Amino acid sequence: MESTAIKKTALFNIHENLGAKIVPFAGYFMPVYYTSIIDEHRRVRSTVGLFDVSHMGEFEIKGHDALAFVQRVTTNDAADLKVNQVQYSVMCYPDGGIVDDLLVYRLEDHYLFVVNAANLDKDFSWLQDNLRGAVQLENKSDATTLLALQGPQAETVLSPLVEVDLCRKLGYYYCQPGSVIGHPALISRTGYTGEDGFEIYCAPRAGVALWEALMESGRRYDIQPIGLGARDTLRLEMKYALYGNDIDQTTNPLEAGLGWVVKFDKDDFIGKEALLKVQKEKLKRRLVGFETDGKIFPRKGMNIHKEESEIGTVTSGTFSPSLEKGIGLGYVSTPHTKVGTEIGLDIRGKRVGARVVKTPFYKSGSHK
Amino acid sequence: MDIQEDFLYTKEHEWIAFEEDIATVGITDYAQSELGDIVFIELPEVGSEVRQTEPFGTIEAVKAVSDLYAPLSGEVIEVNTSLEDEPEQINSDPYGNGWMIKIKVRDESELEDLLSAGQYKDLIGG
Numbered sequence: 001m002e003s004t005a006i007k008k009t010a011l012f013n014i015h016e017n018l019g020a021k022i023v024p025f026a027g028y029f030m031p032v033y034y035t036s037i038i039d040e041h042r043r044v045r046s047t048v049g050l051f052d053v054s055h056m057g058e059f060e061i062k063g064h065d066a067l068a069f070v071q072r073v074t075t076n077d078a079a080d081l082k083v084n085q086v087q088y089s090v091m092c093y094p095d096g097g098i099v100d101d102l103l104v105y106r107l108e109d110h111y112l113f114v115v116n117a118a119n120l121d122k123d124f125s126w127l128q129d130n131l132r133g134a135v136q137l138e139n140k141s142d143a144t145t146l147l148a149l150q151g152p153q154a155e156t157v158l159s160p161l162v163e164v165d166l167c168r169k170l171g172y173y174y175c176q177p178g179s180v181i182g183h184p185a186l187i188s189r190t191g192y193t194g195e196d197g198f199e200i201y202c203a204p205r206a207g208v209a210l211w212e213a214l215m216e217s218g219r220r221y222d223i224q225p226i227g228l229g230a231r232d233t234l235r236l237e238m239k240y241a242l243y244g245n246d247i248d249q250t251t252n253p254l255e256a257g258l259g260w261v262v263k264f265d266k267d268d269f270i271g272k273e274a275l276l277k278v279q280k281e282k283l284k285r286r287l288v289g290f291e292t293d294g295k296i297f298p299r300k301g302m303n304i305h306k307e308e309s310e311i312g313t314v315t316s317g318t319f320s321p322s323l324e325k326g327i328g329l330g331y332v333s334t335p336h337t338k339v340g341t342e343i344g345l346d347i348r349g350k351r352v353g354a355r356v357v358k359t360p361f362y363k364s365g366s367h368k
Numbered sequence: 369m370d371i372q373e374d375f376l377y378t379k380e381h382e383w384i385a386f387e388e389d390i391a392t393v394g395i396t397d398y399a400q401s402e403l404g405d406i407v408f409i410e411l412p413e414v415g416s417e418v419r420q421t422e423p424f425g426t427i428e429a430v431k432a433v434s435d436l437y438a439p440l441s442g443e444v445i446e447v448n449t450s451l452e453d454e455p456e457q458i459n460s461d462p463y464g465n466g467w468m469i470k471i472k473v474r475d476e477s478e479l480e481d482l483l484s485a486g487q488y489k490d491l492i493g494g
Contacts, residue, residue, distance in 0.1 A: 021404070032431075036405050037404050037405050037430045038407075229404060229430065232431075233430060295407070295408040295428070297408075297428055299432070318430060319407045319408075321430070
């Protein structure tokens with residue numbers, strides 16, 4: 001029962017009335033920018049911005065064997081998660097290729113997976129195919145609106161709208177079920193920008209009220225709505241991987257620099273054997289960050305060279321609004337991955353100089 | 369979307385203001401809005417030749433890079449060098465300060481290949 005109709009989030013009318021440039025993205029009409037990607041990017045870095053990211057997928061996992069299931073399908077170790085703790089993780093295929101990257105929430109009586117919109121159907125089928133024991137898996141995506149409030153002033157803006165002290169007490173990568181201006185919500189201190197901030201899960205019918213309350217509360221910090229364009233430049237400045245660009249079924253978490261979420265010392269998980277082999281044989285390539293010289297910017301798909309030999313491909317690239325230069329990510333064969341290595345990018349028939357740099361590109365983020 | 373009634377247009381979203389035998393060329397309001405923030409533009413040198421439908425430069429936006437296609441053939445007699453430092457003028461004033469090059473047009477019959485404001489409006493569904 002696959003529907004090809006493009007969906008609208010609960011905030012669609014708001015985006016349209018604000019004059020956003022709206023495009024179909026991962027099955028949803030989503031705002032790319034409202035005024036300017038650069039302005040929106042700088043707003044999040046300097047004070048605070050509000051995103052509608054309701055296209056993301058949410059799956060609930062319940063039942064006696066829920067933890068065992070989570071442990072088997074994800075690479076990170078969820079066993080030590082406290083109630084209301086959040087964890088970044090990856091799901092792998094048996095060959096070590098990545099199904100998706102995700103957030104795993106441990107809540108009072110269940111786990112919540114938050115997955116990429118573009119992978120929603122694929123992920124759900126994958127999880128269904130791998131169900132074992134007493135586990136109930138439910139897709140809650142259509143019943144969930146997700147707002148992201150991001151920026152150094154996020155706590156100040158959210159605080160007056162929630163229970164006393166909730167924001168101040170909430171640590172990075174923790175969440176708290178509660179309410180925002182009286183609407184039930186899950187408030188999570190997470191984000192995809194490198195700034196302090198919150199992701200707020202609520203019912204679609206509460207979406208507009210929450211959006212308006214947050215915009216009103218953020219007025220003295222010149223809060224702006226932020227589109228997916230700035231979401232991409234913000235995450236790229238932090239070297240956060242984007243599925244479909246920097247990671248996919250042909251890449252493994254170790255070469256993607258995500259070894260920190262692969263826990264070999266826990267019990268068996270899908271992909272463990274393949275990843276152990278990868279680790280033993282040493283990596284042939286690694287995802288690195290690089291900066292370009294001059295005003296020509298790396299773009300996905302460009303070839304990376306060292307002198308005459310091809311050593312890799314660009315997976316993400318952009319103009320960095322914070323650094324005001326070209327930045328990119330790409331897989332580069334291992335002798336050439338050291339910080340400082342001079343490389344060349346083939347840009348429309350020209351060879352442009354670039355160099356491997358230490359990441360994140362942006363080092364002054366306010367995230368805790 | 370703003371469209372100048374007395375200009376000519378191309379399917380590649382360039383505008384042409386034609387006077388005497390000189391064509392001033394830029395990109396349309398629709399094009400700048402599709403591209404988003406423009407951060408760099410590469411234009412030809414004064415004195416170089418451009419040919420109708422062939423690339424004459426590139427435009428880098430935050431999200432993507434695009435080629436610019438010459439709407440008419442001829443010699444480039446002037447280039448808007450202020451765009452080197454302030455390419456954002458293409459976003460803020462696409463039909464004015466955001467102009468890119470002036471071409472001394474060799475063959476006026478090429479004008480027949482261009483779109484009127486009405487045809488361009490139909491093209492972008494405005």
